[in-house]
Amino acid sequence: MLDDLDRNLLEILVKDARTSLKELAAQVGLSSPSVSERLRRLEERGVIRAFTVEIDPLALGYTLQAIVRIRPLPGKLHIVQKLIEDIPEFGECDKVTGDDCFVARLFVRSIGDLDGILDRIADKAETSTAIIKAQPIRRRPPPLDAAASRDRAKVLHAS
Amino acid sequence: MLDDLDRNLLEILVKDARTSLKELAAQVGLSSPSVSERLRRLEERGVIRAFTVEIDPLALGYTLQAIVRIRPLPGKLHIVQKLIEDIPEFGECDKVTGDDCFVARLFVRSIGDLDGILDRIADKAETSTAIIKAQPIRRRPPPLDAAASRDRAKVLHAS
DNA sequence: AAAAGATGCTGGACGATCTCGATCGAAATC
DNA sequence: GATTTCGATCGAGATCGTCCAGCATCTTTT
Numbered sequence: 001m002l003d004d005l006d007r008n009l010l011e012i013l014v015k016d017a018r019t020s021l022k023e024l025a026a027q028v029g030l031s032s033p034s035v036s037e038r039l040r041r042l043e044e045r046g047v048i049r050a051f052t053v054e055i056d057p058l059a060l061g062y063t064l065q066a067i068v069r070i071r072p073l074p075g076k077l078h079i080v081q082k083l084i085e086d087i088p089e090f091g092e093c094d095k096v097t098g099d100d101c102f103v104a105r106l107f108v109r110s111i112g113d114l115d116g117i118l119d120r121i122a123d124k125a126e127t128s129t130a131i132i133k134a135q136p137i138r139r140r141p142p143p144l145d146a147a148a149s150r151d152r153a154k155v156l157h158a159s
Numbered sequence: 160m161l162d163d164l165d166r167n168l169l170e171i172l173v174k175d176a177r178t179s180l181k182e183l184a185a186q187v188g189l190s191s192p193s194v195s196e197r198l199r200r201l202e203e204r205g206v207i208r209a210f211t212v213e214i215d216p217l218a219l220g221y222t223l224q225a226i227v228r229i230r231p232l233p234g235k236l237h238i239v240q241k242l243i244e245d246i247p248e249f250g251e252c253d254k255v256t257g258d259d260c261f262v263a264r265l266f267v268r269s270i271g272d273l274d275g276i277l278d279r280i281a282d283k284a285e286t287s288t289a290i291i292k293a294q295p296i297r298r299r300p301p302p303l304d305a306a307a308s309r310d311r312a313k314v315l316h317a318s
Numbered sequence: 319a320a321a322a323g324a325t326g327c328t329g330g331a332c333g334a335t336c337t338c339g340a341t342c343g344a345a346a347t348c
Numbered sequence: 349g350a351t352t353t354c355g356a357t358c359g360a361g362a363t364c365g366t367c368c369a370g371c372a373t374c375t376t377t378t
Binding site for chain 2: 017051060138139
C-alpha cells in the first residue's frame, strides 16, 4: 500500500509540512516531479488528510484543557452530539463503547468558562470532567512502518 | 497578542499549511515578505508549534482506536508514564486530575494488538478501555477569535 | 518469447515564487 | 515636535515548482 519512499516522505512532512519539494526530493533520493506526483497521489488516496498547522492553545489564551466524559440522558443522544459539535471549544470528540458515550477534549480560558460550557449540556447529559495537568504525549501519528513496530514490540517484550 | 491578520493567516494555514506566501498575502491583503515575516514571528513566539500533516490512520492499517484510562499502581506512576511514552501506538496522552491518572489514545491494527499492548502495562496499572466507534469531532483548534467566541456563547445561551 | 502497454522516474526549460536589501511611513517615546 | 522603532512595500536576484519529452522496468497479451 505505502512503500518506503512514501513513508519517508510522510515522516519528513510530519515534522515540517512546509518542506519544499526540492528538499523532500533530496532527502528521499528522487527528483522533485516524482515527489510532487507521490504527494498528489497520497492526497488523492486520502492517506494525507490535510496539511495543517499546530497552534499552541496557550497562545490563544486557552490556559486550561479538560477531558470530558459525556453520557446523554435517554433520548438525548443526537441533541447532545449536535450541541458538542456546535461548541467550538470542544477540540476533539470520540463516540465510544461503554457507559460514557462521548469522550471530548475541551479548551477553555478559565474555570468559569468551563462551568459555563458544561452548564449548557447539563440538562441533557451527565458529565465527568478531568482537568489536564500535563501532556506526556502530544498528538502524534501511529508508527508509519508496520514491520518496525512489530519487531520493536517483540524486543521490548523479551527484555 | 495576535491581531486580525495573524488570526486570518492561521485560519488559512489550518486548512492548508502548504498555501504559498503569495496566496496568503493575497488573501489577507499584505505583501508576501510581510506574510513571511509574520509567520516567522508566529513560529518564534511559539504560537505556531509546527506545520504538520494529518495522516489517516486507516491508510496505515490502524483499523481500531481506543481511549484508555490508566491508573498506575502505587509507586508505579513514573514507570507507567515512561512505558506509555515508549509505545508508539499511543497517539496522545494526557495526565489528568481525578481517579484516572492518564487518559490516552491508542491506535491498533486489531483487537489482538490492543490486548497485546494492554498486557504490557497490566502488571503496573489498572486500565479501562473504550473502543472508538465514531469521531464526531476530529482534532480542531479552539476558536482563534476570543471575542467572537464569547459573543456566540451569549447568543446561544439566550436562545 | 516478443511485442505492446502501463507505470514511474529523470532532466531541462520556463514560469512562478521566495528572499534579501533598501527605503518609506506611521506610531510610540522622550 | 524630533527621534526612534517597528512593520510595511518594492524590485532584483535566487530559488523553486510544473510541464513535457524521453527512457527504463514490469506486466500483459498474443
